[in-house]
Amino acid sequence: MxxxxxxxxxxxxxxxxxxxxxxxxxxxxxxxxxxxxxxxxxxxxxxxxxxxxxxxGKLTTPSAAVDEGTAFAFGSGPVTVDIYEDFMCPACNNFEQAAGPALKQMVDSNKITLRYHPVAILDRYSNGTEYSTRASAASAAAAEEGKFVEYHDVLYANQPAEGTDGLSNEKLIELGKTVGLTSDAFAGAVNEGTYKAWATQATEKFSERDYTSTPTIVVNGEQLKGPNDTLPSVDQLTAAVEKAAG
Known part of the structure; x- marks a missing residue:
């Protein structure tokens, strides 16, 4: 080539x-x-x-909510008592068993305006089911039907232990029926999570107010604590209300 x-x-x-x-x-x-x-x-x-x-999951604020949409108020007394609670919190349940009757009596005697703030800081203790958020949201649905206190009390009477899945939506609805929450609206709000975004926002407000644990008890704007940051006793609570009343 x-x-x-x-x-x-x-x-x-x-x-x-x-x-x-x-x-x-x-x-x-x-x-x-x-x-x-x-x-x-x-x-x-x-x-x-x-x-x-x-x-x-858009924000739906309960029409019954007060204090920037974070609480449900009872009574019209001159002293305001704010209680921040998580429905999975054992200490909150202990506080309710000890002080709940005294608080209700003060409401009935027109001494205080009692404001319950359901918050959700313990979701991590319900194995991913977000029980604290779901219970708080369910309590908002109960408040819309005028049954917050009754539902609040039955949730604590049936409080699940930390580290469990918490109560199912079905159980939350069933407990509602025991206190007169029998409407489709209540059941729908629980199943659809209507107030879950509200529960999250209420919890954020709790944090913005520099509160870090539950229960947090506030009397006329002043946080009340027992010795060494323990829970206040009923006597301390009563004395704080009387002092605030002047």
Missing amino acids: SKGKRDRTTKARQIVEQQRAAERRRTVTIWTSVAVVVVLFIAGLVGYSLVSNQDD
Whole structure:
């Protein structure tokens, strides 16, 4: 083969290889573009799903709520007593068993305005079921039907232990029926989580007010504690109310 012919053959092979390399690059580019489009499409679906879920969980503040929509008030006495509680909190239950009757008596005697603030700081103790949030939301649904105190009391009477799944929505509805919450509206609010976003916001307000544990008891704006940051006794609570009343 002559040198000229060999050069032409070599050049032809180079052109073919260049064309093949260019084709491979085009193929990679095409599939890369397809992959990018697919990723963007999936991201769009995920984003839409998140937005949809946010819409489903939109904030619905109970019409009965007071104090920036965080509490439910009872009585009209001159001294305001605020109680911040988590329905899974054992200390809250202990406080209610000890001080609940005295607080109700002070409401009935027109000495205090009692404001219950359901908060949800113990969701981590219910194995991912968000019991604190669900119970708080259910109490808001009860408040809308004028049964907050009754439902509040029955939730504490049936309080689940920390570290369990808590009560199911079915059980929350069943307990509601025992105190007269028999409407479809109440059951629907529990099953649909109507007030879950509200429970989250109320808990955020609790934190913004620099409270860190439950129960937190506040008398006319002053947090009340027992010795060494323990729970205040009934006598301390009574004395604080009398002092605030002047």
